[in-house]
Structures are given as C-alpha cells and as structure tokens.
Amino acid sequence: MSTLTGTPPRTGPTLSTVVANPRPLRLVRHSLALAKRSLIKTWRTPEALIDVTLQPALFLVIFVYVFGGAVAGSTHDYLQYLLPGILAQTIATGCIAIGVNLNTDIAKGIFDRFRSLPVPRSAPLLGAVLGDVVRYVIVTVSTLAIGYLLGFRIEAGPLRALAGCLLAVLFALCLSWLPVYVGMKVRTPGAVQGVMFALIMPLSFASNVFVTAGTLPGWMQAVVTVNPLTHLVTAMRGLFLGTPVGDHVWWTLLWCAGFVVVFMPLALRAYRRRV
Amino acid sequence: MVSADRRTLHGMTAELMIEAEGLVKSFGRTRALQGVDLAVPRGTVLGVLGPNGAGKTTAVRILSTLLTPDAGTARINGLDVVRQAERVRQSIGLTGQYASVDEDLTGQQNLELFGTLLELGRVGARRRAVELLDWFDLTDAAHRPAKTYSGGMRRRLDLAASLVGSPDVIFLDEPTTGLDPAKREDMWDVVRSLVANGATVLLTTQYLEEADALADAITVIDHGRVIAHDTPDGLKRVVGGQTLEVRPADPAHLAPTAAILSRVGSGAPADEVRKGVLAVPVTDDSALTESVARLATAGIAVTELSLHLPSLDEVFFTLTGRTAADDDTTTRTEAAA
Numbered sequence: 001m002s003t004l005t006g007t008p009p010r011t012g013p014t015l016s017t018v019v020a021n022p023r024p025l026r027l028v029r030h031s032l033a034l035a036k037r038s039l040i041k042t043w044r045t046p047e048a049l050i051d052v053t054l055q056p057a058l059f060l061v062i063f064v065y066v067f068g069g070a071v072a073g074s075t076h077d078y079l080q081y082l083l084p085g086i087l088a089q090t091i092a093t094g095c096i097a098i099g100v101n102l103n104t105d106i107a108k109g110i111f112d113r114f115r116s117l118p119v120p121r122s123a124p125l126l127g128a129v130l131g132d133v134v135r136y137v138i139v140t141v142s143t144l145a146i147g148y149l150l151g152f153r154i155e156a157g158p159l160r161a162l163a164g165c166l167l168a169v170l171f172a173l174c175l176s177w178l179p180v181y182v183g184m185k186v187r188t189p190g191a192v193q194g195v196m197f198a199l200i201m202p203l204s205f206a207s208n209v210f211v212t213a214g215t216l217p218g219w220m221q222a223v224v225t226v227n228p229l230t231h232l233v234t235a236m237r238g239l240f241l242g243t244p245v246g247d248h249v250w251w252t253l254l255w256c257a258g259f260v261v262v263f264m265p266l267a268l269r270a271y272r273r274r275v
Numbered sequence: 276m277v278s279a280d281r282r283t284l285h286g287m288t289a290e291l292m293i294e295a296e297g298l299v300k301s302f303g304r305t306r307a308l309q310g311v312d313l314a315v316p317r318g319t320v321l322g323v324l325g326p327n328g329a330g331k332t333t334a335v336r337i338l339s340t341l342l343t344p345d346a347g348t349a350r351i352n353g354l355d356v357v358r359q360a361e362r363v364r365q366s367i368g369l370t371g372q373y374a375s376v377d378e379d380l381t382g383q384q385n386l387e388l389f390g391t392l393l394e395l396g397r398v399g400a401r402r403r404a405v406e407l408l409d410w411f412d413l414t415d416a417a418h419r420p421a422k423t424y425s426g427g428m429r430r431r432l433d434l435a436a437s438l439v440g441s442p443d444v445i446f447l448d449e450p451t452t453g454l455d456p457a458k459r460e461d462m463w464d465v466v467r468s469l470v471a472n473g474a475t476v477l478l479t480t481q482y483l484e485e486a487d488a489l490a491d492a493i494t495v496i497d498h499g500r501v502i503a504h505d506t507p508d509g510l511k512r513v514v515g516g517q518t519l520e521v522r523p524a525d526p527a528h529l530a531p532t533a534a535i536l537s538r539v540g541s542g543a544p545a546d547e548v549r550k551g552v553l554a555v556p557v558t559d560d561s562a563l564t565e566s567v568a569r570l571a572t573a574g575i576a577v578t579e580l581s582l583h584l585p586s587l588d589e590v591f592f593t594l595t596g597r598t599a600a601d602d603d604t605t606t607r608t609e610a611a612a
Binding site: 026029030033034036037040041044045108109110112113114115116117118119123 | 362364
C-alpha cells in the first residue's frame with residue numbers, strides 16, 4: 001500500500017489538450033469503444049446466449065415433428081418452410097435482451113460514469129446496439145446449423161443465402177431500438193421483459209412464420225400482410241430457397257428504416273431524460 | 276481561456292475551482308436542495324458533511340453535470356455546469372456510489388475503456404490503465420473481472436476510473452462509507468496525494484472525523500440547506516471538540532479516575548457515558564498524554580483509552596438542536612402527543 005502515498009501518475013495528454021483538439025468521428029470511435037464493452041460482456045457471460053440458441057432449436061424440433069405432417073404434409077417440407085420463420089422469430093424475441101440489459105446497466109451506475117465523461121450523449125446506446133451484432137450473427141449461424149442437422153437445405157446460391165443472413169442481422173439491429181426505447185422508459189428490467197413480450201408475441205404469431213396466410217380470416221390476413229416479420233420471413237424464404245422474393249426485401253428494408261427513424265430518437269430522448 | 280472568479284477567502288486571494296450559488300433542486304415533492312452555496316479554492320479540499328438525504332449527492336450530481344438545477348448556478352473552473360457541460364466534463368473526475376465501473380470488465384479493460392473515451396488513444400489508454408492500476412496496487416488483479424474484487428479493491432478501482440483523464444477537479448461522494456478503518460486510511464492517503472499534486476477535491480461524508488482528516492474547509496448541509504461553513508478547527512470549537520474516554524481496569528478506580536480526568540479536561544466534569552467508561556471533553560491532543568501520565572502516577576491501570584471527535588449526530592445536535600436522522604420520528608411523536 002506504500003505506493004498509494006507516492007505521486008499520482010499524471011502522464012498522457014492533460015484535459016486541456018483534449019479540449020483543444022477533439023478528433024474527428026468522435027461519435028463513431030466512442031460508439032465502437034462502447035460496442036467492444038458489450039462484446040466483452042457477451043463473451044464473459046455465454047449463458048446469456050441460451051435464449052437465442054436453445055429456443056430456436058426447441059421450436060424447430062417441436063413444430064417440425066408435431067405439426068409438420070399436419071400442416072405441410074411432410075416434416076421435411078415443413079422444415080424448409082419453417083426455418084426462415086423461426087430465425088425471424090428468434091431475432092424478434094432475442095432483441096428483448098438489449099432493453100433488459102440496458103435497463104439493468106442504468107440502475108447500476110456505469111451509465112452515470114459515461115455521462116460524466118466528455119462522450120457524445122448517444123454513444124452508449126449506439127455502442128450497445130452495435131455490440132449486439134455478434135449476438136445476432138450467432139443466432140443466425142446456430143439456427144441454420146441446427147436446421148442443417150434436422151435436414152434443412154439452402155436451395156439458392158451462397159450469395160443469395162448470405163444476403164438472407166445479412167437481412168436478418170440488419171433487421172435485428174434496427175428492431176433493437178424498440179426494446180432500447182422501452183428499456184429507457186420502463187422502470188424495472190422485469191417490466192421491460194413484460195412489455196416487450198406483449199409486443200413481440202403477437203407480432204411473431206400473427207405472421208407467416210408458422211403457416212401461410214391463406215387459411216386465415218380476412219382481418220387476420222390483413223394483419224399478417226402488413227406485419228414486418230411477414231416481409232422479413234418471405235424475403236428470407238426466397239433468398240434461402242431460391243423462390244421469388246417479390247418486393248419483400250424492399251418492404252423489410254423500409255420497416256428497418258422505420259424502426260430506426262421512429263425509435264432511435266425516442267430512445268435517445270428517453271435516455272437523456274432518465275436521471 | 277475563461278478566467279475563474281477571484282475572491283477573497285480567509286483573507287487571501289483564491290481562485291475558485293468549484294463554486295455554486297443558490298442551487299435548488301426538487302424531485303416531485305421532495306425538495307432535495309433549497310439554495311446551497313459552495314466554494315472550493317484551487318488545490319484545496321472541501322468536506323461536505325451531512326446525513327443521508329441531506330442533499331449531498333444531489334449537489335455532487337449537479338456539479339458533475341449529471342443533473343440540471345431548478346435554480347441557481349454552478350461553475351467548475353469558471354465553466355457553467357449547464358451551458359458548458361461538455362467542457363466541464365473534460366476537467367472533472369467523479370467517484371461515488373453511482374458513478375461506478377463495469378463489473379463484467381476487468382480492471383484493465385475498464386480503465387482502457389475510459390481512456391479511449393477520454394481520447395488518450397489506444398496506446399495512451401493502455402499505458403494510463405497500467406500506471407493507475409500499479410499506483411492503486413491493483414496490478415495483480417488487473418485481468419480479473421471487477422465483480423471479483425473485494426470492497427476495498429472496488430473503491431480503489433472506482434477512484435482510479437475517475438482519475439484516468441488526470442482531472443483538475445475531483446468529486447468523491449462518500450468514498451469510504453462501508454470501508455474498514457485501515458482501508459479508510461489508505462483512501463485518505465490517496466486523497467492527500469491527489470491534493471498535493473494540485474487537484475481540487477470536493478468530498479462528501481457522514482463522518483466529521485473524515486472531513487477533519489482531509490478537508491481545508493467543511494460545509495455542513497441538512498435538508499438541502501447549508502447550516503454551517505467553517506474550517507475543521509472552527510467547526511470543532513463550535514461542536515465541542517474532542518472527547519477523551521477512559522475505562523479503568525478496576526471499577527473501584529472510577530472515582531479517582533474521574534477526578535484526574537476532570538482536571539485534564541476542558542472544564543466539564545467527567546461523566547460515566549457507558550458502564551465503566553468515563554468521558555470528558557478536551558480541547559487538544561495533549562490531554563491524552565497528560566492523562567496517561569497522571570493515571571500512571573496514581574497507579575491506575577486502564578483497559579481502554581481513546582480520543583473521539585463528535586459523531587455526526589452530536590454535530591447536528593449542537594448545530595440544530597436535534598438529531599440528524601430522526602426528525603420524521605420527532606414530528607410524528609409531536610403529532611401524536
């Protein structure tokens with residue numbers, strides 16, 4: 001402990017030089033530094049990935065072998081149909097975690113430290129969202145791998161399939177701003193989970209994730225048709241299976257833009273107001 | 276660029292690094308601050324003393340730009356904490372129950388992250404982290420997640436985190452609450468060496484002893500108002516200074532011991548404060564050696580002999596005529612009566 005009585009180390013630029021030259025692209029660099037923090041946390045707590053790896057596996061096995069015959073006539077045909085849907089559903093439920101995590105983080109006080117530093121206000125949230133890319137890549141890869149073991153086969157070219165995976169990850173990143181917003185507004189992590197589940201559950205079932213819309217009553221068909229997950233799932237089916245994608249990729253991208261345009265500013269405002 | 280105000284304080288010209296005037300802040304119906312003034316000259320330590328809920332943390336949060344005041348102004352190194360918040364953040368370090376580190380990251384990763392955010396660059400941030408971990412004796416724990424640290428190590432890492440940018444102004448919000456006495460002394464040494472190297476420190480505490488050990492001036496706040504501001508010596512004169520406590524080994528010696536203590540004390544006769552323990556107010560430390568000598572001459576063995584500063588409760592009782600924590604109870608009792 002004798003070291004503590006010595007001279008405090010004071011090297012590196014002093015704060016006044018920092019003031020003098022704020023380097024460019026501060027927001028980008030700070031967001032990336034904070035994304036790295038999220039990555040380290042993911043790496044350190046791999047059990048946090050259970051929701052996004054085990055859940056799709058269970059859903060695939062149960063739905064394919066319980067409903068496959070009844071819904072699609074054969075389990076293999078249903079697997080081909082279901083896998084892109086399960087991937088989309090996992091992404092939608094998987095992004096709930098970011099809202100819960102940020103809500104927990106803010107209660108712990110690390111965010112107060114960030115706010116006392118000369119860091120752009122939006123960097124901590126941007127960093128958290130960017131850091132989650134890895135989670136979504138893991139979701140995509142693990143869901144495809146489990147599908148492969150069960151007999152799922154990509155029927156389109158590798159570039160098309162890759163485009164399908166990228167679309168899924170992009171969708172996840174953009175949709176994340178909704179749980180981030182809820183995470184800023186709601187008081188406890190449990191409440192974030194509750195609110196998000198109430199939003200995501202209907203979204204994932206009132207879609208073409210599990211069945212085609214053809215047998216549904218008219219009003220439900222209308223809901224399914226506008227549901228962003230329907231567009232994502234149809235686009236991914238086309239990209240994985242080589243069937244026509246129509247304008248569903250564009251609709252998906254439009255929804256992605258919509259999520260960011262609406263929920264990112266709301267989330268940032270809620271973050272600033274949260275004491 | 277901005278020249279800080281120059282004021283005359285204790286008869287000398289001093290540049291104020293921290294100054295607050297008339298800070299007011301309410302949370303719903305709770306009036307956390309009701310017009311608080313604070314002033315800390317460059318290179319000095321201000322101790323802000325007060326019980327839980329007095330408004331200490333709210334004041335620190337306003338000064339460190341985390342909260343905006345409802346009314347009043349505050350400046351750090353001449354910069355307004357509301358209008359020039361971004362620049363204020365470049366010259367402050369904050370350590371408290373709330374401004375903490377990331378528990379999943381290692382000590383090294385935490386400090387590197389803050390270094391990167393403070394624009395030290397990748398190499399600079401790493402070097403600064405190593406340096407601070409070394410100074411705080413955390414090198415061995417550098418690559419362990421912070422959640423595995425002991426209480427004392429955690430406090431040191433928290434403090435290290437607030438020093439990454441070599442700040443000129445450091446806020447320490449109850450830095451030693453919950454630490455054992457030895458760890459507390461270590462913290463005090465850290466604060467002293469920071470000040471010796473030119474930092475200006477605002478420290479909140481619930482212990483007069485801590486404020487006395489570190490601060491050049493003490494501001495006592497209660498219910499969001501400043502109720503006293505003085506030097507530690509001045510405050511101690513007001514609240515009655517120190518108490519000498521003695522426990523004679525043989526209870527039969529209580530009476531002669533009391534006689535001796537009454538003579539070395541500052542006037543008041545010695546009192547039996549707990550069973551077998553005598554206490555007497557004293558004016559300075561020499562009373563301790565004097566009583567030891569006199570007790571030895573009289574052949575009285577003692578099992579306990581100690582010098583105490585008044586507790587926060589006693590300070591508050593002297594300053595306000597009531598105890599610090601229990602005014603709610605008092606009100607209720609009065610209402611019931």
